Amino acid sequence: MEDKTRRxxxxxxxxxxxxxEYSIASIEYSGLVIYxxxxxxxxxxxxxxxxxxxxxxxxxxxFAGNMAGGIYRKAHESLKKxxxxxxxxxxxxxxKEERLMAIEQKLTAMDTRLGYLERHGxxxxxxxLRVKGKKLTDEKMMFLKTIVSENIDLRVEE
Amino acid sequence: xxxxxxxxxxxxxxxxxxxxxxxxGIRTYLPSLVGYPKDAVSRKMFGRDLxxxxxxxxxxxxxxxxxxxxxxxxxxxxxxxxxxxxxARAIESAKALMKRLAExxxxxxxxxxxxxxxxxxxxxxxxxxxxxxxxxxxxxVSVLDDVMIVSExxxxxxxxxxxxxxxxxxxxxxxxxxxxxxxxxxxxxxQVTTTKAGDYVDQVFYELLLKKYTDANFTVNMVKRFKEENxxxxxxxxxxxxxxxxxxxxxxxxVTEELKIACRxxxxxxxxxxxxxxxxxxxxxxxxxxxxxxxAGGGSQIIGLKKEIEDHMMANLGYGxxxxxxxxxxxxxxxxxxxxxxxxxxxxxxxxxxx
Numbered sequence: 001m002e003d004k005t006r007r008x009x010x011x012x013x014x015x016x017x018x019x020x021e022y023s024i025a026s027i028e029y030s031g032l033v034i035y036x037x038x039x040x041x042x043x044x045x046x047x048x049x050x051x052x053x054x055x056x057x058x059x060x061x062x063f064a065g066n067m068a069g070g071i072y073r074k075a076h077e078s079l080k081k082x083x084x085x086x087x088x089x090x091x092x093x094x095x096k097e098e099r100l101m102a103i104e105q106k107l108t109a110m111d112t113r114l115g116y117l118e119r120h121g122x123x124x125x126x127x128x129l130r131v132k133g134k135k136l137t138d139e140k141m142m143f144l145k146t147i148v149s150e151n152i153d154l155r156v157e158e
Numbered sequence: 159x160x161x162x163x164x165x166x167x168x169x170x171x172x173x174x175x176x177x178x179x180x181x182x183g184i185r186t187y188l189p190s191l192v193g194y195p196k197d198a199v200s201r202k203m204f205g206r207d208l209x210x211x212x213x214x215x216x217x218x219x220x221x222x223x224x225x226x227x228x229x230x231x232x233x234x235x236x237x238x239x240x241x242x243x244x245x246a247r248a249i250e251s252a253k254a255l256m257k258r259l260a261e262x263x264x265x266x267x268x269x270x271x272x273x274x275x276x277x278x279x280x281x282x283x284x285x286x287x288x289x290x291x292x293x294x295x296x297x298x299v300s301v302l303d304d305v306m307i308v309s310e311x312x313x314x315x316x317x318x319x320x321x322x323x324x325x326x327x328x329x330x331x332x333x334x335x336x337x338x339x340x341x342x343x344x345x346x347x348x349q350v351t352t353t354k355a356g357d358y359v360d361q362v363f364y365e366l367l368l369k370k371y372t373d374a375n376f377t378v379n380m381v382k383r384f385k386e387e388n389x390x391x392x393x394x395x396x397x398x399x400x401x402x403x404x405x406x407x408x409x410x411x412x413v414t415e416e417l418k419i420a421c422r423x424x425x426x427x428x429x430x431x432x433x434x435x436x437x438x439x440x441x442x443x444x445x446x447x448x449x450x451x452x453x454a455g456g457g458s459q460i461i462g463l464k465k466e467i468e469d470h471m472m473a474n475l476g477y478g479x480x481x482x483x484x485x486x487x488x489x490x491x492x493x494x495x496x497x498x499x500x501x502x503x504x505x506x507x508x509x510x511x512x513x
Contacts, residue, residue, distance in 0.1 A: 143316070148505045
């Protein structure tokens, strides 16, 4: 059977509970007060400090920035003078690349032409161009001889 | 005395184009046309009495244009009087054309004509008659220092190294020359010539367009140029449009079918020529011929022609394998050049000593 009787807390228990709650509230309150003191105190202390020192920091920062900017500009100018602008650098290398490509193309054309000449029996040597001695087959010689005879007949014919 | 430089030249005199290939690397062609200025005004405009090449086509309105070759041969008939003006005009214009070709050969060398010994082999059509061959020889001798004449399809075969078991089909503007090679010099029996060639295609195409597009205004030259750029008999080819003027305004016309019909018009005669040469050949070697048919000449550039001929050969001869030369335009001139260079020095002396 369920025990449906409620046990009523005693007066002392209630008093303890209240005391505990009051203690928590006190701690909270004192914490807030302390926080407030710290905040106001720091404001009192740091604000003037910031006011006094900020211009100096600002000026120092500006000064450092100007110095660095000046150094960079000087370096940039002298670099520009000796090497030209970045575009000029690019042009320098691109121009060289184009010249190299043109030379490459000329060499390829010369190679092709030499190959053509060699195929037709002309060799390039240190002494100059030399015609390769060609050995014709008997069959080809027979054809050539026939062509010669036909052409002689054509000339001799009235 | 300075030694004269020997320059070897292979010459292919065609109805539509004359081509040269030289051993100094020059390879070029000219349309086989000579232009004579019509009057004093046009003579002054050109600054000379003769005009050649593309200039003739460009300024043909101010020139009398003459074509020295017809159906692959000099425009002189067997019974033409040698003293007649037509004969003289044919010889004069052919000579002028050949002289211009020789000039092109030495132009790049930079020297004078006298600095060179020009040695040439000239390709003549397979069945050119003796009179024609003699006339070409006389013209060539007046322009070059040493000359020999050979059959054009033979020159193609020599250049390709196909001296045996091969069939050369040289498709030009005036003629299609078919020649079988079997290891000896081809005779008349080894060669067939048909006159249904590039010019015939132009004529058929022109007539078909005339019939279909009655409002359009055009000439054979216009359709010829169009054909050379677009000739295609393949079933998978693109649709082809031509722009023709109608009352001065260009209009686009679909000419795909007409172009196919025109290009196909030369195939039956080619296949009949091939069939004739194979049928009359030793049966033991007929198969070798069938599997080694080589197309050359400008007409070989028609897309799909190779397959069309193969299909016809399959149907009529049981088998056929056709290939195309790499450089159709220069095959004849290249072969003639090779002959020129291979010819031993003593043979040149032998020929020139008999003049």
